Amino acid sequence: MSVTIKDIAKLAGVSHTTVSRALNNSPLIQEETKERIRNIAEQMDYTPNYSAKSLVLDRSYNLGLFFTTLSKGTSAGFFYEAIRGVNSVIQDRYQLIVKGIDDYTSFHSITRKSFDGIVIVSQSDDDQAIIDHIASKGIPQVVLNRPVETSGVLNVLSDEEQGAFLAASYLVEQGHKRIALVEGVKGFKSAQNRKDGFERAMKHYQIIVPPAYRMPGLYDLESGHKAMQQFLRLDERPTAVFCCNDEMALGAMKAVSEAGMNVPNDISVVGFDDTVFAAYVTPALTTVRRPIEQISREGALRLLGNIENKQHETEQLLLKTELIVRESVRLLTP
């Protein structure tokens, strides 16, 4: 059996209430008594029973970190940075519980009692169901990475539409007119935003993108690879390809080199995300950086603020994205 406050009380010759107060540093207890009790507790290697605390305090000490999916379509780098960001702010105040939303068959078990707060790293509009559920249970939450209009929900994300606009504009400014697009996972909000930014740039520069220059993608290496193969088969090939993330860009570059061609001399490529390897592939990938770790850190910080101050701050925070120019785009001089 493990040590409880009653055991400590017996040894200290006081009531267990006094022990509880002493260990919680209540001002009701004499400093001297506190000190004595703390010593005994330490010496007995006492650890509070969090189940009991939770029961009476109505707090779980759990923070949920939910991803749209753990099994498909989430890139490793993204996942890693998100967990790091959140983990860096919670330290030992909360336990971090990681889950994939698509693993839930029912949201029934998500209650105030089991989570003090929840961070949703949302990639799909389908996540709205769980967001609504959490909101209806009155659990503090922050939604990262995707805009959400539910009232009373914190929201932190980067302006991906703007980032995509930047990257696409850059292609045009480098002289490209035949520009192709590899889209992200259908249904993922990021896919839509990035496409929107691309389209806006095309419209702005009055560039027409034929249907054959648009390919669906799955945010993975293979789909980028396949899409580029298609483009290379066209009679009139694009001179530049906008890939909605870095992994697809890498897959696309692979297809180019397999075809005996060269990036950027024969065809230019841009990506999105600025994953760690973007700077290290050859040629180094021109891409858009979005501050994932910062997003999750900011999100978690605000969530903790809402939990602990019981307030209901509900602003939306939009962080800027940034174009990182490297070597994968060629300057076209007509």
Next chain:
Amino acid sequence: MSVTIKDIAKLAGVSHTTVSRALNNSPLIQEETKERIRNIAEQMDYTPNYSAKSLVLDRSYNLGLFFTTLSKGTSAGFFYEAIRGVNSVIQDRYQLIVKGIDDYTSFHSITRKSFDGIVIVSQSDDDQAIIDHIASKGIPQVVLNRPVETSGVLNVLSDEEQGAFLAASYLVEQGHKRIALVEGVKGFKSAQNRKDGFERAMKHYQIIVPPAYRMPGLYDLESGHKAMQQFLRLDERPTAVFCCNDEMALGAMKAVSEAGMNVPNDISVVGFDDTVFAAYVTPALTTVRRPIEQISREGALRLLGNIENKQHETEQLLLKTELIVRESVRLLTP
């Protein structure tokens, strides 16, 4: 307030004991009564309070997933696959609590009450302290990825020494004699194992590796890059470089292309891990696959077995690694 078994009891006109038994499907309760109570519970949207359950049943429903570090030296792909593997076997029976061991200032809070079991994804011998602590508390655990001799501890890992031996031997068999090594993070067991396998191959083929052909590394892109820059400056350059993981191999390849040279024509490179992008870089990377997701799945499965059967199975499971030949090694014909 949320619904409790007492509320259900009132509505059903029975005692809360009966409700508890009914919902736990006790054979003591009449089938008909059970059915009625289940219906009421569902209709009232009852969810058990896990804090209360934990308190009385002495189970936390928590499974710890601890990494040596979350902040440095753990690659994203590795991290992702490990979480996926464990997550795939626990479904909704346990909550998965992710932590970095180096975030702990004291192991004090790790007790039987807070974790039903713990998966340690260990990369460093320094983790021995927490492993001993967990063992001393009698918490079921499995250590992945690193051999451990503590008795009563499950252990699942891949034979990295053998994998490194295979890869290094392959270099020799392709005609290479001037072979360099980029090591992994000092103190990480994997770094030692991979180096050992390399050395064994060198000894087996009676190849001498001069000191200038050995560089330290940190398992990241940058250190591979730096190491290769050093090798390229040598008067007598190696013809092949063994990198202790794929990320360093990628960094090394970058340095080669920056120097206006070519992999594998001017210099050959092999990696280790077979990360997702290994097949998609140019040239595609020859490397060693280790089954991370399988390791974590197997480990978690055995751990759950030990928890739920209260048995004390303690075998060590060693999974084979596999050489994946791609395009980054040239056949040298003298």
Next chain:
DNA sequence: CACATCAATGCACACGTTAACAATGGTCTT
């Protein structure tokens, strides 16, 4: 018919902690 047996349910307590209220003893005030 009396008694044992058994199936189904209820009573009361336990788990470890916190907190409202009560109690104690000392000090200050007038």
Next chain:
DNA sequence: AAGACCATTGTTAACGTGTGCATTGATGTG
């Protein structure tokens, strides 16, 4: 000197659930 007040500690109940033991009523048995 007597009462008010305050600092410190104790008593007791509560959080929601599970379980050993008691209770009830029905059925079976000799």
